[in-house]
Amino acid sequence: xxxxxxxxxxxxxxxxxxxxxxxxxxxxxxxxxxxxxxxxxxxxxxxxxxxxxxxxxxxxxxxxxxxxxxxxxxxxxxxxxxxxxxxxxxxxxxxxxxxxxxxxxxxxxxxxxxxxxxxxxxxxxxxxxxxxxxxxxxxxxxxxxxxxxxxxxxxxxxxxxxxxxxxxxxxxxxxxxxxxxxxxxxxxxxxxxxxxxxxxxxxxxxxxxxxxxxxxxxxxxxxxxx
Numbered sequence: 001x002x003x004x005x006x007x008x009x010x011x012x013x014x015x016x017x018x019x020x021x022x023x024x025x026x027x028x029x030x031x032x033x034x035x036x037x038x039x040x041x042x043x044x045x046x047x048x049x050x051x052x053x054x055x056x057x058x059x060x061x062x063x064x065x066x067x068x069x070x071x072x073x074x075x076x077x078x079x080x081x082x083x084x085x086x087x088x089x090x091x092x093x094x095x096x097x098x099x100x101x102x103x104x105x106x107x108x109x110x111x112x113x114x115x116x117x118x119x120x121x122x123x124x125x126x127x128x129x130x131x132x133x134x135x136x137x138x139x140x141x142x143x144x145x146x147x148x149x150x151x152x153x154x155x156x157x158x159x160x161x162x163x164x165x166x167x168x169x170x171x172x173x174x175x176x177x178x179x180x181x182x183x184x185x186x187x188x189x190x191x192x193x194x195x196x197x198x199x200x201x202x203x204x205x206x207x208x209x210x211x212x213x214x215x216x217x218x219x220x221x222x223x224x225x226x
Contacts, residue, residue, distance in 0.1 A: 001033050002033075003033040003034070003035050003036070003072075004039065004070045004071075006033070007032065007033050008030060008031060008032045008033065009030070009031040009033075010028060010029070010030050010031075011028070011029040011030075011031065012026055012027075012028055012029075013026065013027050013028075013029055014026045035071050035072045035073060035075055036071075036075075037071055037075040037122065037124025037125060037126065037127075037128060038071070039069055039070040039071050039075075039128070040069070040122070040128035040129060040130050041067045041068065041069040041076075041078050041120045041121065041122050041128065041129065041130055042067060042068060042069070042130055043065065043066070043067045043120065043130060043132050044066040044067065044068065047135075048063075048065060048118075048132055048133065048134040048135065049063075049134070049135045049136070049137070050062045050063030050100060050134065050135070050136045050137070051063075051136065051137045051138075051139055052102055052106065052136065052137075052138060052139065053138075053139045053141055054105070054106050054107055054108040054109075054138050054139065054140060054141055054143065055105045055106070055107070055141060055143060056102060056105060056106070057105060058102060058103055058104050058105065059101055059102070059103075060101060060102050061099060061100070061101050062091065062100040062101060062102055062136055063099075063100050063134075063136070064097065064098055064099045064100070065080060065093075065098035065099075065100065065118065065120075065134065066098060067080075067098065067120040067130070069122050071122065071124065074122075074123045074124060075122055075123070075124035076122060077122060077123040078098075078120050078121070078122055078123075079095050079096070079120065079121050079122075079123065080093055080094065080095050080096075080097075080098045080118060080119070080120050081093065081095060081118065081119055081120075081121070082116065082117065082118055082119075083117045083118060083119050083131060084117050086116075086117070087114055087116055089103060089104075090102065090103055090104065090106070090114065091103060091114070091116060091136070093116075093118060098120070100116070100134070100136070106138050107138075108138040108139070108140045108141075108177075109144065109175045109176075111138065112137065112138050112140075113135065113136070113137055113138065114135070114136045114138075115133055115134070115135055115136075116133070116134040116135075116136065117131065117132075117133055117134075118131070118132060118133075118134055119131045119132075140176050140177045141176075142176055143176070144174055144175040144176050145174075146172040146173065146174045146183050146225070147172060147173055147174075148170060148171070148172045149171050149172065149173055153168055153170060155167055155168045167196070170185065170198075172185070183225065184225045185198050185199070185223070186198060186223045186225075187223070188223040190219050
């Protein structure tokens with residue numbers, strides 16, 4: 001018998017004598033099928049994935065792992081555990097609820113993904129278990145300033161250089177991703193008489209056709225915003 005398919009049966013038993021007239025009596029018999037620990041716990045999905053914003057404070061919830069067991073009683077009481085000590089200093093796993101929490105703020109620029117090895121077991125005899133990998137993605141936040149590469153540009157130009165001719169192209173990088181790495185360029189200070197212009201997106205510095213100035217040298221400070 002399989003308790004998971006049917007856990008009880010109700011039978012009607014009749015006893016009759018051989019007299020004349022025949023006499024009989026009936027009774028109901030209820031048979032209950034006791035559970036045996038013959039089902040291992042199973043995770044509710046084959047792809048266990050969670051996510052957390054980088055820099056979230058320690059104790060932040062990442063995800064809750066859910067598993068079920070077709071048995072009942074102690075045979076269905078579940079316990080969650082890590083199967084290795086890797087990242088045990090980064091995440092904790094509640095053995096009863098299956099909730100994964102971060103033990104410290106995470107930095108996506110150092111590591112953007114973690115793979116945890118976990119198991120879920122019941123309390124039957126013998127104990128049955130299942131194992132799985134859990135992928136946790138660290139979501140980027142805009143926590144890095146753009147940086148010019150190099151930090152200082154030196155450029156000599158000939159006098160009477162035509163207007164709108166490129167003098168130098170500057171480059172800045174940002175450790176963040178997607179929209180957080182899009183940048184805009186501008187001249188912050190030192191642009192006497194408005195002698196130079198910079199392409200907001202193209203990073204190209206040119207002589208300003210509308211400026212009227214006579215400079216032997218100039219030091220300008222550039223700004224890059226993400």
